Amino acid sequence: MTRLLDSRPEPDDATRAGDGSLDAEAIENITDRKESEQEVQRLDGHMRKAQRLEAMGALASGIAHDFNNILGVILGYCEIALLDAPEGGHLRRDLNNIMIAGERGRALVDRILGFSRAGAGEPSAVHVEQVVREALNLIAARCPAGITVESQLRAGRAAVWGEPTQVHQVLMNLATNAIQAMETGGRLRVGVDVEDLQTSRAVVSGTIGEGEYVVVAVADSGCGIAKGYLDRIFDPFFSTKDVGVGTGLGLSVVLGIVNEVGGGIDVRTTLGQGSVFSVYLPRVGDADDDAAEIREAPLPRGKGECILVVDDEEALARLAEQSLRKLCYVPETFISSTAALAAFRANPYRYDVVVSDERMPGLSGSMLLHEVRSIRPDVPTLLVSGFIGADLVGRAKEIGADHLIRKPMSMRDLATGLAKVLARPAANTAPDGS
Ligand SMILES: Nc1ncnc2c1ncn2[C@@H]1O[C@H](COP(=O)(O)OP(=O)(O)OP(=O)(O)O)[C@@H](O)[C@H]1O
Numbered sequence: 001m002t003r004l005l006d007s008r009p010e011p012d013d014a015t016r017a018g019d020g021s022l023d024a025e026a027i028e029n030i031t032d033r034k035e036s037e038q039e040v041q042r043l044d045g046h047m048r049k050a051q052r053l054e055a056m057g058a059l060a061s062g063i064a065h066d067f068n069n070i071l072g073v074i075l076g077y078c079e080i081a082l083l084d085a086p087e088g089g090h091l092r093r094d095l096n097n098i099m100i101a102g103e104r105g106r107a108l109v110d111r112i113l114g115f116s117r118a119g120a121g122e123p124s125a126v127h128v129e130q131v132v133r134e135a136l137n138l139i140a141a142r143c144p145a146g147i148t149v150e151s152q153l154r155a156g157r158a159a160v161w162g163e164p165t166q167v168h169q170v171l172m173n174l175a176t177n178a179i180q181a182m183e184t185g186g187r188l189r190v191g192v193d194v195e196d197l198q199t200s201r202a203v204v205s206g207t208i209g210e211g212e213y214v215v216v217a218v219a220d221s222g223c224g225i226a227k228g229y230l231d232r233i234f235d236p237f238f239s240t241k242d243v244g245v246g247t248g249l250g251l252s253v254v255l256g257i258v259n260e261v262g263g264g265i266d267v268r269t270t271l272g273q274g275s276v277f278s279v280y281l282p283r284v285g286d287a288d289d290d291a292a293e294i295r296e297a298p299l300p301r302g303k304g305e306c307i308l309v310v311d312d313e314e315a316l317a318r319l320a321e322q323s324l325r326k327l328c329y330v331p332e333t334f335i336s337s338t339a340a341l342a343a344f345r346a347n348p349y350r351y352d353v354v355v356s357d358e359r360m361p362g363l364s365g366s367m368l369l370h371e372v373r374s375i376r377p378d379v380p381t382l383l384v385s386g387f388i389g390a391d392l393v394g395r396a397k398e399i400g401a402d403h404l405i406r407k408p409m410s411m412r413d414l415a416t417g418l419a420k421v422l423a424r425p426a427a428n429t430a431p432d433g434s
């Protein structure tokens with residue numbers, strides 16, 4: 001007879017019936033043992049997965065911090081270059097695309113930090129069509145020559161509740177797959193529409209309830225998906241692509257996001273003719289401001305106020321210096337928080353605002369601002385950090401920082417932050433991260 005548990009000894013003869021077969025109680029014992037062994041294996045697997053995730057989280061937050069600083073330099077110099085780029089020209093359009101990509105990168109870092117620590121970025125009403133339009137610019141820029149990109153954007157300002165980067169990731173992953181499916185060229189069509197479902201609908205990811213949805217559809221005229229693969233394409237690490245081309249994570253990320261916002265995803269495909277992926281995102285009214293309009297609005301400028309800036313990353317300190325000069329302020333930069341404190345102590349009324357990075361060796365930004373405030377309680381302060389979570393907001397409140405800026409800090413963030421703190425009485429006002 002076949003052994004149930006290969007690594008274990010055979011049950012002794014007393015458990016065997018007269019004909020040598022196992023009696024019912026022995027079989028039950030072995031089944032119990034096997035089940036508990038499977039349970040142990042399952043828990044062990046969960047534990048190892050949790051440990052792996054924890055290690056990944058720590059690694060991700062380290063990378064995110066450094067990446068944020070790199071992004072800060074890219075975005076910062078791009079913003080400075082934009083100030084001199086002629087209206088309506090190619091250069092301005094290209095620089096704007098760098099800014100859009102950089103801002104998405106910044107939002108992505110937020111998500112990575114949110115994954116590795118509690119409290120991800122704040123969700124808000126996302127202007128889907130706006131995000132899709134921005135992503136389309138990036139897609140068109142990197143699309144191979146034989147592929148035409150068409151779009152039909154008909155959702156107006158319809159919004160979904162989440163983060164813009166989620167919508168961006170969904171579209172980028174679906175469009176990348178579509179492009180990869182059309183090796184010999186073809187048509188990539190992207191649509192955004194509002195659909196009002198009167199009854200619930202069964203889709204590939206499950207059932208979506210009745211109500212209004214913003215539907216993002218990505219269609220290609222590529223190879224299509226074989227029937228046998230259709231129920232596996234959303235599995236993590238399922239890929240039919242060569243190593244180095246696909247990791248098999250794109251669609252599982254898409255599905256994760258869609259589930260997170262309470263939506264659904266549907267797929268229609270014909271082998272050799274193409275596929276259509278339709279993502280249903282629950283609508284939450286309309287989005288208000290147009291991000292592009294905000295980006296184009298004139299920057300508030302200073303009137304020669306002296307700003308003390310501290311960042312231990314020299315490139316970022318120099319960038320802040322240049323940005324402040326462009327904004328008509330007089331910067332004084334330090335890459336050491338203790339040196340900055342000494343300068344402030346020596347001449348506290350020389351500075352109109354103190355701007356400090358949070359994460360610095362020795363004296364952190366919040367410690368520095370606390371010291372600065374104890375020397376001169378009315379000095380306006382700005383704290384800059386790569387991760388604005390509940391912890392930092394609490395700490396900032398305690399020390400009385402007037403305003404928080406998320407890193408990488410754009411020139412616009414800096415300009416509006418300074419205008420805000422200079423326009424209001426500095427002492428005893430609650431900080432905010434807006
Ligand atoms: N538009 C499409 N046309 C044909 N096949 C597709 C399409 N989209 C997805 N697939 C199939 O689904 C599989 C899984 O897609 P997924 O995006 O999850 O991973 P990937 O594209 O292989 O790798 P990654 O996205 O991580 O680079 C793909 O390998 C491919 O076989």
Ligand SMILES: [Mg+2]
Binds near residue numbers: 251
């Ligand atoms: Mg993919």
